Amino acid sequence: YNSIGFLGENYFAGYSDEKIGDLVPRLWDVSVDENTLIDERLLKVLKDDDAEMTVTTGTPLQLAQGYELKMSGIELDRGAVYLDLLKEGQSVDRKVIFPGKEYATVADKTYYYKKDIGDTNEIVILAVHFKNVFRGADQDIATIDGVFQVSDTATDVEVDTEYDKMRISAVAADSITMDNKDNSITLSRNKDTALMAGIGIKTADQDEVTIDNPIRLYIYKSLELQEES
Template sequence: MEPFQLEEWGSFWTVDLQGERLFAAYAEVGHLWESSIDTDLTKSGRLSRVLIDEVEDRVFTSGMPLELEEGYELAIQSIDLDGNKVFVQLMRGGAVVDSAVVEPSREGADLDDRTYTYSVDLGGAEEDVVIIAVHFKNSFRGADRDLATVDGIWQISDTPIEIGEGEVRVPQWRNFERDDWGHFYTLESDGEDYFAAYADDGCLYDVSKEPDLVNHNLLSRIIYDDGQERTFTSGTSLELEEGYELAIESIDLDGNKVYVELLKDGRVVDAEIINAGVLGAAAEEKTYTYTRDMGEAEDVVTIAVHFERSFRGADQDLATIDGIWQISETPISV
């Protein structure tokens, strides 16, 4: 998975085929994913060449269209009197194939207002896949001519490459059992779903330096994805897999902050303070995370534990957790 040059558009998946980087699918929670009906070309055995992915400023006018690839060009037909709304037409071979109004200079304009997208059916299998996206920075209505500045262009070929169904797969979007951790991607190998990457909408992505194992041709077995409530005490550790256990060392006098240590095979490998009992604390404040290098992927979250509440007692301290995530620290190569 890699981000668009214009990062606000989200991310996309590519496949390396005979040394060429080819578009495979739009990643979830991104503007171009939301603008497409079908988002994954590999489901029907197709890929597409990436023609343009840039963030360079370009100015074009009502007399000089914005030139794209494969015979497409985007032309300004008119700009309203306030200079906010731009009526554009997409042409191919001199014929108009699409038209739209974008509003780059309107006060409060969002990404949708500023982005022109063009979708087509690719190969008769995928419906309404975005093949062209242009992000408008601003617009201006002049006395002699109108002009607009764009600062992001994306284009893939409208002639897909046939690869055969099942020959190439892209990771699939999944929900954590703990909803406020966001999402992650899995990839099937030998009939089992393996962890592939963290989606960029949650704290486990934010904590990981390199959240995508696929970029390093790695996958990892999912050991825990559990939203069940469990209580453990200062005298009884929370047992995890692969020799790990999480122990409560102390809880502050208010019963809000928990000092925990992570042990592997009886040896302390990490320690952290968690705001387990703080009212209104964000998910990342109530989540213990442990990261480690996996192959060439640096600082990937392999363990996450979400604390629901904590209690300081006279004889022992205790905490209730309601989310555990663990992936194997020994990845497989793909």
């Protein structure tokens, strides 16, 4: 997928159509609209994880924003997994995938959920890749080795939208340009100047500022670090 940094965070901008060999990218292929940035919207990346994990009929996969993916049953002879996606306890999607069948493809092994986001129609906001499925002593078990989830609510990046001192001046399919139109920013030594959403400019406490020795500065983002318990 294509990502873009905005306000110091990683955002999803659309799915890539780049093939791997002869394979067409699955999530690009099944999305009706593949690019949110064209519609001047970004979706925050919530999960992008390839760690292996197991789910059972009694322990659904917990996701962000109140979603959970529940495995309601399997059919070993077909290699089928019956899935139910819930949000805040309410079912929003049901699908059957076939990760356990012989010669299963990426399409057979991948659950996806599409949603309309503003002007962007039926874009995949959740994909889960199943490695295999089997029956335990008292419950059905599946191994997952990939989870991708983006927010189901968009961040507005329309032209002329203002974020503190900065303004979006242009939006293209692969870029966002910002400026400080109507908001002058004066830099002097040893000064901390806020730009937008925890992002600022810090200047050095230097004795001399000249054309040959311009003021030194850096752009930073404030972060809160949680202490480990």
